[in-house]
Amino acid sequence: MVGDRYVRWRSISESDRRAAIVSDLAIYFGNEALSPSTYDEVDWPGEPWIGGGYAAFMPPGVWTSFGEALTLPVGRIHWAGTEIAERWAGFFDGAVRTGEAAAQAVQALLSDA
Numbered sequence: 001m002v003g004d005r006y007v008r009w010r011s012i013s014e015s016d017r018r019a020a021i022v023s024d025l026a027i028y029f030g031n032e033a034l035s036p037s038t039y040d041e042v043d044w045p046g047e048p049w050i051g052g053g054y055a056a057f058m059p060p061g062v063w064t065s066f067g068e069a070l071t072l073p074v075g076r077i078h079w080a081g082t083e084i085a086e087r088w089a090g091f092f093d094g095a096v097r098t099g100e101a102a103a104q105a106v107q108a109l110l111s112d113a
């Protein structure tokens with residue numbers, strides 16, 4: 001849940017949230033989904049060491065002014081991670097793209113050595 005939906009969702013009780021979720025799951029998986037063996041929720045903004053959404057974002061101007069510095073290798077250290085992806089930053093796709101790019105860069109250096 002994000003944005004206004006998160007605000008509304010947080011204001012209802014856990015038992016009501018659970019009921020809404022399992023009834024949705026039952027649409028896809030049948031009535032067995034109405035009685036899960038476990039049910040866990042994570043409230044990301046409520047996590048003391050996270051305090052926000054599930055992905056990092058930069059305020060306006062940071063990426064366009066300093067983005068290149070995030071990706072430059074430092075000595076033998078090459079960076080990978082969704083936060084430095086030029087496309088799909090904050091998602092698995094961005095993580096995979098930067099991982100592949102870092103692996104290719106290191107592989108090229110090793111084959112030159």
Ligand SMILES: Cc1cc2nc3c(=O)[nH]c(=O)nc-3n(C[C@H](O)[C@H](O)[C@H](O)COP(=O)(O)OP(=O)(O)OC[C@H]3O[C@@H](n4cnc5c(N)ncnc54)[C@H](O)[C@@H]3O)c2cc1C
Nearest residue numbers: 044053054055080081082083089090091092093094095096
């Ligand atoms: C609740 C939630 C839902 C999400 N839903 C989606 C979704 O539906 N679709 C989607 O595309 N993306 C989703 N994402 C985002 C996606 O999970 C991330 O973009 C992706 O996992 C980032 O991959 P990464 O390799 O960059 O970083 P991470 O997956 O964060 O990997 C970093 C790793 O480094 C390890 N690490 C950290 N510090 C150290 C250290 N000092 N030494 C050694 N290891 C260390 C960590 O333990 C971790 O394993 C979601 C994320 C969350 C939290």
